[in-house]
Amino acid sequence: MVQEFHKVGVVGLGAMGAGITEVFARAGFEVTGVEIDDTALRGGRSRVAASLSKAVDKGKLTPQEQDAIEGRITFGTDRGALADADFVVEAVPERLDIKRDVFADLDRICPPGTILATNTSSLAVTEIAALTSRPGKVVGLHFFNPAPVMKLVEVVGTVLSEPGTVDLAAEVAKRIGKTPVVVGDRAGFVANALLVPYINDAVSLYERRIASREEIDTAMTAAADLPMGPLALADLVGLDVCLAVLDVLWAEFRTPRYVASPLLRRMVAAGRLGRKSGRGFYDHTREDVAEDLPAGRLAASVRSGELGFDVAGLLLARHIDDAARMIGDGYATADDVDTAMRFGCGYPKGPVELLIARGADAVADTLGAAANAHFAPYDPAPLLAAIVRDGGSTLHDGS
Template sequence: MVQRIMVVGSGQMGSGIAQVAAQAGLQVYLQDLEQMLVNRGLGVIVRNLTRDVARGRRTEEEKAAILGRITGTTDLAPAAECDLVIEAIVENLEAKQKLFRELDEICPDATLFASNTSSLPITQLAAATRRPDRFIGMHFMNPVPVMQLVEVIRGIATSDETFATIKGLAEAMGKTPVEVRDFPGFVSNRVLLPMLNEAIFCVYEGIAGVEEVDTVMKLGMNHPMGPLALADFIGLDTCLSILNVLYEGFRDPKYRPCPLLVQMVQAGYYGRKSGRGFYVYDAEGNATPVKRF
């Protein structure tokens, strides 16, 4: 039974995972490399819960209890006390493998490992450890406190017991777990990223502008957010990373990243988190579409 977890990585995904785990009654360590990053992640959780209180979704007492179950840290050592470690760091294979090798030395044999990777092979990550049977993918959607889905990805060696434990944990967090096989991009990003990439090609080829492409998809396909605004929200660097995983994994040209996306990432235009992507964002988060590239 999972009662105590560590979430490694306190960014948008990691802080969200820590929040929903604490809401489910788990004791949570939220870890990152620097105290500033940990504090920022904890601050996001406080703001989310404060908004819930203001809207009548929970009480001040419930908010305090949830926050009381989360401990920020820059140390990996508390992972030794945990039943599960969920990794939510940068989408880079080598960085994740290095982290799991470290955790493998720290944690007792019974500790389960999960990766929140959005596209990288679970089997390959698990091979960096001595516990591939107790390793699994747990791909949450962004924003984690709001989105219902968790893709639960079994590596080639993942045991039935590990899968059942993680499926039950996702349900306890109020999520809907869906079992997915270990293929590049899984289901969500194998379907989503080619659509986002094609929207970027429409701008790159001059078929329509940013606002026009997003309007077509919102009004014509009833999408709540246009694909270019969504790419900015995900992070253009993350989109490019996932597309490269798909392209390299399948060797199929349909996954080739649009040259405009590559160039924007090279320029440091990552979307919302950098203040500029297909839209320019002011301090209040208001978005203005970019007219020229």
């Protein structure tokens, strides 16, 4: 069925939408990119052109290939141009009122057989689908930034999805060179539901003066070979985005695990959003100066290992435990979890692979020690506890 697709529409040409437009055009599709007005349209067009020019400069595309890709893209401000689209991806800001307007138009304009996909990273796909007269043909297609580079696409079905719609969306993701992970409609999906609480844990350690920002980030890059530490990553993602995801997780699950750090909320209120505002946990307007290590007794106890864990061990243990809880709940498989974190977040090893490397007993011991020291006030996930009890070695044992 994918071969029958010829024309794709993308609504919204910000950083994500422009990247999605480029990805489809690179894969050979005719793409119509639509923005709200001429000013936004010029911005979207320039983003696509700049990205393709950068690829040429790096030798990843020839000038002729760039011309061919750009020739497959039509830009405009009239959503009516999508009347003959086979597949449309919405990539407007994460506000339901804006998406409501977009999907009302698409539902009216596009043929009944057109699949409508939302790139939402935090809103309920089911709620978006219910805004249309074709909820069975609405699906989540969550790309990761930058879309031309990141390989993961979370394909999100709902209780309203028609048979075959989700499978077709996953086929489309493969056709454009992405690795799909197919899941149901749940707050945060896989990657954000695991990544953002981990970032929030790091913010909480920083807020409690357990470790400096450099100490936290260096500990995690050294322990898990991550491309960057959690506080640097928060600055890259945007502190406002992290807070929004946490608030969505809290609204759905109402568990203390998803309560945003007060410091995170205050920094967002102050406009310190990370790289996009110039300052977050780091100052991106100049060469930053490393902070002194916290001198408190609790910080010294963690640094020395006196409490039975260190910064990296604690952050990894809680992160792995979240993955075990997700797998144990039946929301995602162990392979889904590792694929999502490797291809969506740049992890060299996913949480399941990290568990194998560290050992289930060691992870459970760290959680126990942290609970005794009032760092992690909850028991290990039932699946992790069962693996330890039964002598298993990996989350695959219980998935």
